[in-house]
Amino acid sequence: MSEQVPPVGPPDLAPQPEQASAAGGSAPAAGSGRAQVVTAAAGDAVSPSSASSDHASVDRASTASPAAADTADVIVVGAGPAGSAVGYYLASAGLDVLMLEKTSFPREKVCGDGLTPRAVKALTAMGVPIAEKDGWLRNKGLRIIGGGGRIELDWPDLSSYPGYGMVRQRTDFDQILARHAEKAGARLIERANVISPIVDDRTGRISGVTTKDGRQFRGRLVVAADGNSSRLSIAMGLHKRDDRPLGVAVRTYYTSPRHDDDYLEAWLDLWDGRSLLPGYGWIFGMGDGTSNVGLGLLNTSTGFGEIDYRDLLRRWLAAMPAEWGFTEENRTQPVRGAALPMGFNRTPHYTGGLLLAGDAGGMVNPFNGEGIAYALEAGEIAARVITQALARPAAAGRERVLKTYPQQLKDAYGGYYTLGRIFVDLIGKPSIMQFCTRHGVKRPAVMRFTMKLLGNLTETRGGDAVDRLLNAVSKMTPAA
Ligand SMILES: Cc1cc2nc3c(=O)[nH]c(=O)nc-3n(C[C@H](O)[C@H](O)[C@H](O)COP(=O)(O)OP(=O)(O)OC[C@H]3O[C@@H](n4cnc5c(N)ncnc54)[C@H](O)[C@@H]3O)c2cc1C
DSSP states (O other), rough: OOOOOOOOGGGGGOOOOOHHTTTTOOOOTTTTSOOOOOOOTTOOOOHHHHHHOOOOOOOOOOOGGGOEEEEEEEEEESHHHHHHHHHOOOOOOOOOOEEEEESOOOOOOOSSEEEEEHHHHHHHHHOOOOOOOTOOOOOOOEEEETTEEEEEOOOOOOOOSSOEEEOOOOOHHHHHOOOOOOHHHHEESSSEEEEEEOTTTTTTTTEEEEEEEEEEHHHEEEEEEOTTTOOHHHTTTTOOOOSSSSEEEEEEEEEEEEOOSEEEEEEEEOOEETEEEEEEEEEESSSSSSSEEEEEEESSSSSTTTTHHHHHHHHHHHHGGGGGSSSGGOOOOOOOOEEEEEESSSOOOOEHHHHEEEGGGGGGGGOOOOOHHHHHHHHHHHHHHHHHHSSSSSHHHHHHHHTTTHHHHHHIIIIHHHHHHHHHHHSSHHHHHEEEEETTTTHHHHHHHHHHHHHHHOOOOOOHHHHHHHHHHHHHHHOO
């Protein structure tokens, strides 16, 4: 159980009880949730069953003296894309932000390493230098293979998004983002493994966190950017929702002549016996002599949870031309897997002083499994809300602003993610998946539409008929 520690630090760290209740501040106390040990940290392997359930193992908070606590305006737990984006934007706004990261950089993170134009735009907005000479490999679009067809689609030419994507190994990528946040003024403490929240027992609000080695950190607000497992959210009583989609993906690297491909490549033909599975395999050339190769599946398939992902990967790659080199001798890293929490599978995104961003809030796009762009964007939204909230003199005013965060996320993605849930339910039926693959891939107009839909790449205003249609449908679809 989490220890309940009275707040220390600047007088306005925590609202008075009446202010909290007037503002509806009713976070589940840490003592009511259970701090739990979970398996899918950066780079950790998961099994499908562990990916879809929260494991319970109660932690005890440290008994270190509260006087030893380090304080900041905002504590950000996790320095992946979401945490670094929050850190960067808050520091840029002049706030004192402390990022706590359990690993130390550089470190591995299980990922496809693919960045769509949406992610490129988010990186550009943060001022991350992305010149090709600095190791950012650009790509022109997507090659889709399936149902006997093969089509190359360039990224759409839009004013809202750049016409190129990129790849970058997460070992570099996450370190670059974290250092970028530091340059903006964020403080980063590595090897700080947060094990429990500190909850004000008068208000039920989170007022800081405790790390495994007993250090305490206090803030006016805390951001959970600790990824899919989000031990912090669980400890605050925020569990994964079973009514939202979830994916599992595995990946590895091979030395391959295909390493300098100009297109990200997606294969839709993943078979389990006679059933076409909802998901895709990918081959992303990394430009360094290797290809990132992997596959991801959705939990809407009947066999989800029983599929042997490594074996499926092996069988899929066995059908590839030998000259591509996807063989055991050329494999440079272990096959690793992790979960993809989709379509807001952990809510609410704000409660009692805690905001959730990125995978912690289940923000992966259900249509294509992309999570980096959404982690960066949510980080920006969270930071914007926090900056405005902390500028308010009274606790009730701050709380009013903070409560707009879930709504702002819904406005940005809610309708689209609802459509995504319908999509994953549909393609979970092998006959529908087979029909779409067989009849879609050979039709360029259908595939251009599909690319915009799946990549969430439409003009934000105006655009062509497809943009207008997709935007209208997303807006009309209720945010869940
Ligand atoms: C196999 C696979 C392939 C993928 N491919 C792609 C892709 O090609 N493109 C794409 O856009 N998305 C992809 N994704 C999704 C993407 O990886 C995530 O959506 C993205 O990393 C989310 O960023 P985040 O910052 O929210 O979380 P994370 O990247 O998971 O970062 C969380 C951070 O918090 C730290 N942390 C965790 N617990 C604690 C703790 N207790 N204390 C302190 N720190 C903690 C972790 O060490 C980590 O650094 C893929 C996912 C998988 C599994």
